[in-house]
């Protein structure tokens with residue numbers, strides 16, 4: 349156990365995908381500053397994140413983002429006790445910018461460097477807003493890059509209960525939005541279009557609904573495309589609403605089943621897709637029906653940010669101590685699971 | 688004034704410390720794709736062995752490319768973060784300048800050639816002038832055939848160096864009679880030497896002003912603009 353306290357100030361750095369972020373968090377819980385620079389406009393023309401464009405942008409904006417996080421916190425940088433950074437999973441070129449910079453900051457300030465797993469950090473986002481959450485919890489993590497259902501029995505104690513076997517939920521939103529010409533990113537675009545449509549207009553398939561805790565969205569995406577090709581005059585709003593209803597139905601059913609299976613006290617939502625209004629509404633409804641606590645972090649905490657990296661870094665520093673300076677980036681890094 | 692130089696634009700990771708006594712310490716590993724793993728420990732090692740604390744440094748110098756994008760950014764991100772944290776200025780120097788500089792005592796045209804993958808190379812051309820080298824052809828990226836055409840157009844005695852010259856030795860020699868020199872990678876040793884001369888003239892910048900020289904648009908952008916043009 350490394351001696352960290354409620355006063356230990358961690359600088360978090362996040363560059364795994366298309367957000368460049370830095371944050372200062374005290375004691376693994378108290379967000380002093382959190383700065384996120386989104387590249388969404390740079391990638392909009394391409395309908396998805398272009399890795400080389402992301403890496404270039406991270407290099408250009410990381411230094412100002414870190415400087416702003418320090419200025420906004422109003423602390424002297426010499427007060428920083430450790431530098432935590434996402435080392436994976438994510439885009440390799442993008443990760444390497446953050447990892448290299450984070451190690452250099454740690455070296456220059458002569459403080460520990462802490463390697464953080466991006467997925468573990470997402471689990472910590474909820475604790476930044478509600479430190480009273482009680483274990484065991486089921487976390488439904490849905491974003492453009494990940495879709496998983498995790499049981500969290502304690503800090504650092506995770507069991508993967510289910511995951512997507514093909515597309516991530518956010519990826520399905522992006523692809524369907526692009527197909528329907530609704531714009532990028534797909535999540536908010538579908539969410540907005542769905543408000544005007546009828547979720548029961550088309551009965552899209554719910555793959556593997558009665559089968560375990562894994563999910564699959566690739567068949568749904570194909571079904572949407574086939575339906576639109578066969579019915580060129582169909583309302584995009586109806587398609588968006590029916591597609592969204594199918595995704596949410598699957599996610600909520602699985603999360604509920606997972607919570608029941610492990611006897612969880614509640615369900616926590618995380619990841620960029622957690623901003624989806626139907627998902628939020630349906631999950632809270634399901635929790636109320638099953639007598640579970642339902643926790644929906646704010647949009648800022650659901651999407652990629654560095655406060656969650658700093659928080660997870662504080663816990664990792666306490667459990668594992670500093671990470672070596674020859675740590676690299678790991679694009680396919682898995683969640684550290686219970687053995 | 689002490690200068691830390693960081694160079695990661697090719698398969699080599701190179702770190703040096705220098706000052707008015709010249710290069711004090713140099714660390715180099717030339718086989719790898721593990722730049723991010725090697726660089727931070729290398730900086731720590733070089734400083735420790737030279738008995739220099741990081742806060743004694745006056746300038747961070749860095750190779751700004753062209754070179755392999757991912758490796759290049761490891762050096763640039765590290766160097767910029769070090770300079771920002773230590774609150775010291777930076778000097779950025781091109782990888783092609785660094786390859787050419789050790790070969791400045793020749794009458795021939797010096798042609799650094801860096802492998803750009805995808806059948807292409809980065810190159811530039813330099814001539815000896817009193818006190819150093821002058822660039823006579825700007826940094827360019829293109830297929831080896833274009834380099835050969837450039838050499839033929841000039842028809843001067845040439846010395847080609849760098850990993851690109853080694854990789855495409857036969858293609859170059861088939862097209863143009865010249866010498867392929869031994870130097871394969873830019874090094875942090877000429878980096879701190881060149882940076883020292885500039886530092887004396889206070890030709891340095893804020894870390895934010897240091898940017899990478901790519902010479903090539905990101906792949907998706909290339910595909911996209913050709914698609915746009917076709918549409």
Ligand SMILES: [Zn+2]
Nearest residue numbers: 466470491652
């Ligand atoms: Zn994420």
